[in-house]
Amino acid sequence: MENRSDILSIDSRGVKTPEPFKAVAVEDNSPPRVNSDHHFSNWPYNCCYFVPKLMNAEGAISLLNHDAEFHPADSNTPEHLKVVDLTETGSSSFDLSPLESEFDDLLQLSDLNHGSTRILFISQKRRYHKNRTTNRYGLKHSTWLSILSSGDIPPDVVQLIHENNGCWGAHTSYCPDVRGKSCRVKSPDDSLGQTLCAYHIWLKPRPWWNEEHFVYARHGFHSRKKLLLVVGTSLEAQQQRLLSQFHSATQPHLFSVLLALTTTWTKDLEEFVWEQDFDTQRLESDTGWSTVGHTQLKPLPLDKLALRKDMVFTKDALSHVVRASESLSELFIFLSKEVRTIPCNGYNVNLRYNQLKDAFLQQGSKQWHQKRQAQGLIGRIDTQWNVISALMAQHTNSLNFQIARDSRIDTIVMRRISFVTIAFLPATFLATFFSMSFFTSGDITANPTIWIYVVCVIPLTLAIAWQSSARRWFAVRWVVSKLQKKAPKRSDFFEDQGEGIQMARNSLHMA
Structure with missing residues (x-):
């Protein structure tokens, strides 16, 4: 950003009237932004909004290396990122390819007018494995690093994208704390260095089912340019909502x-x-x-x-x-x-x-x-x-x-069948047994001793029927209870009392 003498000094209470500022020359010891391969491998240390005392750079780098999945470097999958611009003329959208020469300039908002907004959409979804989970991005690792570095995305943003329980927060960058930015100016009455440079806010609700949403937004107080990084699922619906709602709006808040x-x-x-x-x-x-x-x-x-x-x-x-x-x-x-x-x-x-x-x-x-x-x-x-x-x-x-x-009915039927079987069993047995000699061979005249068969069958049948009935057991128990005489059991208490009385009698007798 060019140094301007009429830049606005903004404090926590609002906007002041333009007043002349004095630029303070500060040495920039940040590492180089681009390496020989044109990959931004020094992120997040080259981010101008990185505050080492507040932000964990190593944690963000570890998440990108161990908790993220990207397209292979040699993949032929086209990487077209959807971009929505909200300018003074309304809303517009276009596809941005990492292969374009203006890719870094577009991420740095160098082509936007004062007060415009640029929104970048990146697909991301939590993928569940057997023993761990990873964040799956719809682009290459080098492309994601390029976006983070060119867009000056703080490392906290990456950590919150990988957060799976939902979180939100905000951060304010002051001009004396920003490295490598020409907005590092100081007003005469700003002895504490409280000149605001940029406002950062990030939002991630708790994921539900297969839906994940995250947005990082930054508002530059000097240029009023806004950058939003939308990461997650259902990106098409969000794009259509922005294009339709801000179709005629000019530089929305x-x-x-x-x-x-x-x-x-x-x-x-x-x-x-x-x-x-x-x-x-x-x-x-x-x-x-x-x-x-x-x-x-x-x-x-x-x-x-x-x-x-x-x-x-x-x-x-x-x-x-x-x-x-x-x-x-x-x-x-x-x-x-x-x-x-x-x-x-x-x-x-x-x-x-x-x-x-x-x-x-x-x-x-x-x-x-x-x-x-x-x-x-x-x-x-x-x-x-x-x-x-x-x-x-x-x-x-x-x-x-x-x-x-049904079982009870079957039981009654079976009992009847059993009774009939038992009733005819002695007769069948005895008929078979006496058939050898009680009838004359070749003659239907019965032997005069047939009465022996009748006399034997009837008592035997009655005996078996009585034995199979339940009344027999009650009769046996009644007889046993009458015959058995149980002596009453004396308790230990009464035995002790009896022994005590006997000892008392013996002592009186001796006296």
């Missing part, structure tokens, strides 16, 4: 752009919630038990009800919604507090702090109610689980009762 991006994230989450709502209604239609009372399908028969894995699947998806809604709600509260960091003066739109703050609080309220909706759906899933469990238990008990009744 940075927080207006952040509001457009974050509301796109909430829209994706809302659509996901509605999918789970429909799945919950479908599960309720299986039993016919619904709190909303508008299921149209008939309940399934009891024999077809089962505790399926899609119930657990839906409940797990809703738990993701609850956590993501909590994260987004806290994110909007953070944005509503940070909105005053950048003054609205100088923008060509009639925008006030309260309007942006109210918009963020409204989105936060929607997320709070969406969280309550997801919790209600989880309760309905639990209700369906209990209803199906109760119906299944009732159906099982009914089947067990039917089986027990």
Whole structure:
């Protein structure tokens, strides 16, 4: 940036009137920006906004080397990055290729006018392996380093992209702390070096299901140029939202752009919630038990009800919604507090702090109610689980009762068959036994001694029938109880008392 004598001095209270500044010459000991291979291998040490006392450069480098996946260096996959510009003439988009000669200049915003915004979209998604996870980028490693170095991206941004639990934060760069920038100027009354250079903000809600979103935004206080780095999934929807919303807007406020991006994230989450709502209604239609009372399908028969894995699947998806809604709600509260960091003066739109703050609080309220909706759906899933469990238990008990009744009937029939078998068994045995000599061979006249057969069969049959009946056991027990005489058992207490009395009598007798 060229040194200008009419540059604005901006403090935490707003914008002051132009006053002459005195440039302070400072030696730049930062490492060279480009090596012989035109790769930015010195990042993040060559980033002008890098603060060694606050930022962990080694941690960011380690994440790029061990927790990231990129396209191979010899890959022929085209790397076309989508770029959206918001200028004084409106919004426009174009594809940016790393092979272009102006690639670095476009990332450094050298072609943008005062107050314009450039948004760069990069695909990224968390990939799960057997024992670890990695961030998968849709570009080459050298291209990603070039973007980080040319765009002066601080190392904290890379660390937050790899964060899997959601986070957000902001950082203000002051001119005396910025290395290698010509904006390092100092006003006569700025003895503490509090001249603002750039405002940084990064946002990443908690990922849900297969959706990840991250944005890094920087606002230069001197040039009012804004750079946004959007990393994650669903990039096409975010691009279309920006192009349509800022089609006729001229140089929108940075927080207006952040509001457009974050509301796109909430829209994706809302659509996901509605999918789970429909799945919950479908599960309720299986039993016919619904709190909303508008299921149209008939309940399934009891024999077809089962505790399926899609119930657990839906409940797990809703738990993701609850956590993501909590994260987004806290994110909007953070944005509503940070909105005053950048003054609205100088923008060509009639925008006030309260309007942006109210918009963020409204989105936060929607997320709070969406969280309550997801919790209600989880309760309905639990209700369906209990209803199906109760119906299944009732159906099982009914089947067990039917089986027990059929078994009882079968038992009665078998007892009758057994009784008949037992009743005819002696007769069959004796008939076989006496058939050898009681009847005359070749004559149907019975032997006069046939009465022996009758006299033997009848007592034997009655004896076996009586032995097989339950009354026989009661009779035996009654007889045994009458015959057995049990002597009453004396307790140890009474025995001790008896011995004591006997000893007392003996002592009296001796006396």
